[in-house]
Amino acid sequence: MSTQVIHLTRLGQRRVALVGNPNCGKSSLFNRLTGSQQKVANYAGVTVELKSGLMKTAQGKSITLLDLPGTYSLNPGAADEAVACQVVRGESLQEPAPDLVVAVLDATRLRRSLRLLSSLRGLGLPLVVVLNRVDSARANGLQIDVKRLEQVLGLPLVATVAVNAQGADPLRAVLDDPLVWVAQTAPVEPESDDMQSQHWMLAAGLEQDEPVDDWSLKFDAVLLHPVWGSLILVSCLFLIFQAVFAGAQAPMDAVKAAVAWLSELLAQSLPAGLLQSLLIDGVLAGVGSVLVFLPQILILFFFILVLEESGYLPRAALLLDRMMGSIGLSGRSFIPLLSSFACAIPGIMATRSIADRRDRWVTIMIAPLMTCSARLPVYALLIGAFIPAIAVGPGFQLQGLVLFGLYMLGIVSAIVVATVIKLWRGAGPAAQLMMELPDYHWPRPVDVALGLWQRALIFLRNVGGIILALTVVLWFLSSFPVAPVGFAGAPIEYSLAGRLGKVLAVVFEPIGFNWQIAVALIPGLAAREVAVSALGTVYALSDTTSSVGTALAPVIAAQWSLATGLSLLVWYVFAPQCMATLATVRRELGGWRAPALMAVYLFGMAYAASWLTYRTVVHWSA
Amino acid sequence: MSSPTLNESKPKVWRRIRSLRTDGAPASEGLDERLQRLADLGFVPNERVCVLRRSWWKGGALVVQVGNATFALRDSEAACIELVA
Numbered sequence: 087m088s089t090q091v092i093h094l095t096r097l098g099q100r101r102v103a104l105v106g107n108p109n110c111g112k113s114s115l116f117n118r119l120t121g122s123q124q125k126v127a128n129y130a131g132v133t134v135e136l137k138s139g140l141m142k143t144a145q146g147k148s149i150t151l152l153d154l155p156g157t158y159s160l161n162p163g164a165a166d167e168a169v170a171c172q173v174v175r176g177e178s179l180q181e182p183a184p185d186l187v188v189a190v191l192d193a194t195r196l197r198r199s200l201r202l203l204s205s206l207r208g209l210g211l212p213l214v215v216v217l218n219r220v221d222s223a224r225a226n227g228l229q230i231d232v233k234r235l236e237q238v239l240g241l242p243l244v245a246t247v248a249v250n251a252q253g254a255d256p257l258r259a260v261l262d263d264p265l266v267w268v269a270q271t272a273p274v275e276p277e278s279d280d281m282q283s284q285h286w287m288l289a290a291g292l293e294q295d296e297p298v299d300d301w302s303l304k305f306d307a308v309l310l311h312p313v314w315g316s317l318i319l320v321s322c323l324f325l326i327f328q329a330v331f332a333g334a335q336a337p338m339d340a341v342k343a344a345v346a347w348l349s350e351l352l353a354q355s356l357p358a359g360l361l362q363s364l365l366i367d368g369v370l371a372g373v374g375s376v377l378v379f380l381p382q383i384l385i386l387f388f389f390i391l392v393l394e395e396s397g398y399l400p401r402a403a404l405l406l407d408r409m410m411g412s413i414g415l416s417g418r419s420f421i422p423l424l425s426s427f428a429c430a431i432p433g434i435m436a437t438r439s440i441a442d443r444r445d446r447w448v449t450i451m452i453a454p455l456m457t458c459s460a461r462l463p464v465y466a467l468l469i470g471a472f473i474p475a476i477a478v479g480p481g482f483q484l485q486g487l488v489l490f491g492l493y494m495l496g497i498v499s500a501i502v503v504a505t506v507i508k509l510w511r512g513a514g515p516a517a518q519l520m521m522e523l524p525d526y527h528w529p530r531p532v533d534v535a536l537g538l539w540q541r542a543l544i545f546l547r548n549v550g551g552i553i554l555a556l557t558v559v560l561w562f563l564s565s566f567p568v569a570p571v572g573f574a575g576a577p578i579e580y581s582l583a584g585r586l587g588k589v590l591a592v593v594f595e596p597i598g599f600n601w602q603i604a605v606a607l608i609p610g611l612a613a614r615e616v617a618v619s620a621l622g623t624v625y626a627l628s629d630t631t632s633s634v635g636t637a638l639a640p641v642i643a644a645q646w647s648l649a650t651g652l653s654l655l656v657w658y659v660f661a662p663q664c665m666a667t668l669a670t671v672r673r674e675l676g677g678w679r680a681p682a683l684m685a686v687y688l689f690g691m692a693y694a695a696s697w698l699t700y701r702t703v704v705h706w707s708a
Numbered sequence: 709m710s711s712p713t714l715n716e717s718k719p720k721v722w723r724r725i726r727s728l729r730t731d732g733a734p735a736s737e738g739l740d741e742r743l744q745r746l747a748d749l750g751f752v753p754n755e756r757v758c759v760l761r762r763s764w765w766k767g768g769a770l771v772v773q774v775g776n777a778t779f780a781l782r783d784s785e786a787a788c789i790e791l792v793a
Binding site: 159198280303312404520 | 769776777781782
């Protein structure tokens, strides 16, 4: 009995790494094999690109599967490829070397897949070869004799179609064979990987040229067109922002209703007192006001994932290469910057794919100016409270336009900052482009769903952890010391948070922030969306008559001037209210100089822009 | 008489790669890495290449088909790729 347990545990610890060229269908294969049994190294972790998951072989044995970043060779060109190379070479400090490498070949691009396989043979690890996308190759008119190729390679080989439900089963079966776990000491001929690749193809009867994917060429004729392509790109981005606001309304109302219902239930079933106040004013008001924005964040991520999966993103990067060149960057900076619209942290980590040091530094510096999804709760709250929900022309909502304007303000500021750096420090030589434009394909719902699920988990983990903790701390600071009987103002004004806020309010008075905002900005330094929950808590406790619950928007709409509301909106375009971003910058660039510089310049811009906004609106409405 | 290079090639015409150029190209920092990288991406001798699209701007990026893969290259990068005349 006990030996069996040990046996199972040992098997569970067997580690298999998937290695292949970028866009070879490796990640789909990984999703197919592990299903929902996977974890993405968290943002705070080492690398966002390294995924691991549990898979079962045909006989039901558990194996840990690693999905490594795609690489063209074992001479890494950029930092993300270096991760893959380090892991398979056993040089990674974070991940032990795998017990077996599954080399994923793209059947439609055999020559270069085989080049990578040739260099993988030199590692001395057990190798299993997977021939993926055999269906696409056949559709393109390429017949591959799998048995013959297996004999030529002298390695266990299985054909898979990661898109089909049973498409990965041959790989599950072959991993049950104990022989594949033994490294083969095949004599490696001392010739170049490309010679080896060509020999293999010749021997397998595949010497003809590989057919070209016509569909992608036809799509590119339009999508890469300087005029039509650019128009399509801009409309695409604009539609996404409209959808984020219009499509999220129903699910947001549902979340609001659920929180209000829970809050009512607690108010009735608990005796009035500290515990009731903690749960309703602290936990529900705080966490509830952030949870409401989950639908919007998921819609934004949905579009980013679909664009990524379809193969469109590198095309967008190419269209923008010229524009990026004029501000001293290259198209390569586009994908990290686009990711920063979801969250600056994966965006900053994605700059690892930029080989040029100067370009990478500038991209990291302007990444926080891209409007991340954590700003959405703040923007949504303030826009909902201060911008009327009226239509301006067919299909355009004023609220959606303002949101679009805030995104544009971030982008324009980033352009200005990059230009200033270019004028001040020089542009340097043009950085290398060499960017693959993969075939277009329909995003698979499973892959998009898994990606969304992981985003939702990360967001909820934040709500459950950091935001809940800070909300409770803020509730405590806002509730104690308890105001004496007969205190004229709201009880929170007597508390620690209230007094601190009033001191800080002196600094923020010129830009129109009241002491409640000043209080909320302190925990809001941890993460932007925390400010919303903090405002929820502060106002729930400020109200002397009844529980405010989750209806924060009408309260601030009634209590703040329009100038204050807009000033806070503009503050959030710039202010680096996110410790995690600064910590990531420190880790990626090393040392405190870069994050300190970033914090100073962003807070400076935030203060200046808010001052300008506040003064203009006050003057204009007076 | 040097061989034609990819950046000078007419669009939509299939050619074959002769070699990656180590001479003639302006000696700049990181040239060796650039050639290694091009070879890793699949710009290897005897492979078919074709310029699919040129930028409307002088010196802008090219869209290049090599074998069955498509890449965006800078003009200076394409200049390293020598074609069979």
